[in-house]
Amino acid sequence: MTITASASAQRAALAAALFLLLMALPAGATDRGPVTNLPLPRYVSLKAAEGNARRGPSLGHRIDWVYKRRGVPLQITAEYGHWRRVQDRDGAGGWIHYSLLSGLRTVLVEQDMLALHRIPSTDSQVLARAELGVIARLGECKPDWCRISAEGQSGWVPKTALWGVDPGEIRD
Template sequence: MQKAVWRGLLTASVLIGLAGGALAQDRPRTDPVPRPLTLAALETTAQPAPTPAPASAAVPDEAQPIEDVAATSPPRDPAVGSVTGFPIPRYVSIKAAEANARRGPSRSHRIDWVFQRRNMPVMVVAEHGHWRRVIDRDGAGGWVHYTLLSGERTAIVEAERLTLHQRPDRASMVRAEAEQGVIGTLRQCRVDWCEMEVGGFRGWVEARGLWGVDPGESFD
């Protein structure tokens, strides 16, 4: 009787074990879901850009300092440009909407000033290669590449208000008035008067109210 009981228990345990194995095989596997990588970990850490050396410290071998150029060049007429043969000083105008004025006559020199007004009159005071040293009416400026300059004569109104006359005569008909700071194109000048075009108007103005023309200057 006791043996029969033990035999029954053994059979039951085997069946339970088989059933458990079957259940384990029938149950679907639940693999762990992979967690998404943290985006910040995939991003490259931003490094500060290296601070560039000052442009003035990097002077190319072929560019001589201005002092050396002056020392090695033969004597010349200071009133005539060594490159163009044009008078020094002389008036020109800014051709581009933006023109960098550098400390020296090369692109390796630092930018000291930026002209941001097209047709602004400036004065050429020196020449070196493809570069012209220019200043504005306030004395600000530097070395500008010649391609950014134009030979077209312009002038800026210095007077508080400047009258454009039909003829170079105060008694002639008034066509328009230009306020201080207005820039116009000079068509011709006759001693004390200049014919200027500005804002679609054209007339004669007194040269003493302009910056961009010398006293008594005449040209067509």
């Protein structure tokens, strides 16, 4: 009886220690891809001019979706071997071979005629405007603003007007 109680107490102490360790980690630090050990979910872009999103992680699975815009931002939600499960801003997606994806960060403009500002402030000079649906390269991000560039123009925009960057994400 003493051995069982001791083993039970050890399990409880181990569980408590594990709980405290997990609580000390930054949010999301335990959500890592089993293949790359990179955070999940995370954003990438389509490297190829066309990419097939399949129902499962192999060439034998049916194609459910075909992406036809180079640079479109995608969110990786799972990994399996050389395959990454992705979704777009509308939640559509599937499994894409990793060779079709790039770590280059892009975003999708979700506001028509979005003003690109000289500095991260609505009071600053407007340098250009981006139409709804433009794919832009993502640069530095502050808590509420990101610097983007597209077609030779760049400037600061509110983070809420973009898809492909998390609300709390900071980038140098």
